[in-house]
Amino acid sequence: MAAYTTGLTKTYDPSDRPALDNVNVAFRAGELCAIMGPPGAGKSTLLACLAGHEPPSVGKVYVGRGDARPWLPQQVRQICRGEVGFVLSHSRPFPGRTVLENLEWAAALAGRPDDIARAERVAGILGLLEDLHTPAGHLPADLQHLTMCAAALLPDPSVLLVDESDTGPLSASTLAVLRRCTAELGTTVVAVTGSPEAAALADRVVFLATGRVAGIITRPAEDVVHELREIFAGRHASRSYVPEQGGPPASSSASAADPGPPERQPADA
Numbered sequence: 125m126a127a128y129t130t131g132l133t134k135t136y137d138p139s140d141r142p143a144l145d146n147v148n149v150a151f152r153a154g155e156l157c158a159i160m161g162p163p164g165a166g167k168s169t170l171l172a173c174l175a176g177h178e179p180p181s182v183g184k185v186y187v188g189r190g191d192a193r194p195w196l197p198q199q200v201r202q203i204c205r206g207e208v209g210f211v212l213s214h215s216r217p218f219p220g221r222t223v224l225e226n227l228e229w230a231a232a233l234a235g236r237p238d239d240i241a242r243a244e245r246v247a248g249i250l251g252l253l254e255d256l257h258t259p260a261g262h263l264p265a266d267l268q269h270l271t272m273c274a275a276a277l278l279p280d281p282s283v284l285l286v287d288e289s290d291t292g293p294l295s296a297s298t299l300a301v302l303r304r305c306t307a308e309l310g311t312t313v314v315a316v317t318g319s320p321e322a323a324a325l326a327d328r329v330v331f332l333a334t335g336r337v338a339g340i341i342t343r344p345a346e347d348v349v350h351e352l353r354e355i356f357a358g359r360h361a362s363r364s365y366v367p368e369q370g371g372p373p374a375s376s377s378a379s380a381a382d383p384g385p386p387e388r389q390p391a392d393a
């Protein structure tokens with residue numbers, strides 16, 4: 125596993141329901157996993173907890189290569205070392221700097237100022253080579269988001285967390301590009317998307333609803349795009365958002381594919 129959570133609960137406001145409620149979910153090394161769910165389901169909070177931006181109220185988060193390590197308060201140092209890449213919904217490149225200058229800045233932050241070869245390799249994988257010398261602010265929003273993904277990939281994180289941009293849904297073409305990161309860099313990618321067409325490209329789709337895992341679909345194919353769209357639109361709410369931890373959406377194309385608790389639970393550090 126590249127990352128997993130055990131009993132992850134996040135409460136921002138004690139008088140309100142938890143943003144995440146006893147979430148047990150695991151992400152396999154090198155997979156592309158889409159996170160879907162209605163507004164307020166807890167998608168961004170899950171990424172923030174995985175990234176170490178938000179501490180869990182209860183439960184644990186494990187992230188790392190090989191035997192994943194507990195994600196505890198020392199997480200900030202791990203973020204700085206680039207073990208997790210995180211592209212937030214409002215992440216933007218410096219608009220007046222070229223894509224390459226943005227990547228050089230990110231490489232310097234990652235302590236790899238001279239690693240231009242990696243910057244160019246990552247830019248190539250993400251389809252940004254033609255735009256390397258374009259001011260990032262001149263690029264369409266999806267390419268700006270991919271520029272931030274490229275920057276987050278420079279330190280060679282084991283997990284890249286990508287939230288949906290606040291300028292629009294993460295499209296199928298963006299997910300297709302992120303899939304190349306899993307194949308060519310071995311990075312685990314966890315991406316929030318509201319697009320069923322995009323989610324259909326993922327190895328798995330995790331549905332969140334009211335802070336819980338409502339269901340997991342493995343290897344969604346084109347023929348389940350309609351199903352995904354219906355589920356996301358809430359039209360199957362009674363059968364798909366059964367708030368049963370890790371339970372399967374009640375559909376023929378969906379399965380209880382949560383890898384579940386890891387076989388080996390490393391001792392807390």
Ligand SMILES: Nc1ncnc2c1ncn2[C@@H]1O[C@H](COP(=O)(O)OP(=O)(O)OP(=O)(O)O)[C@@H](O)[C@H]1O
Pocket residue numbers: 136137142143161162163164165166167168169170
């Ligand atoms: N920093 C915060 N402080 C207080 N409450 C928060 C905070 N962040 C999120 N919440 C609340 O937690 C719940 C889950 O929010 P979250 O943003 O994780 O959901 P989401 O599925 O990403 O929603 P959206 O699709 O609208 O971005 C919501 O009720 C939200 O209002």
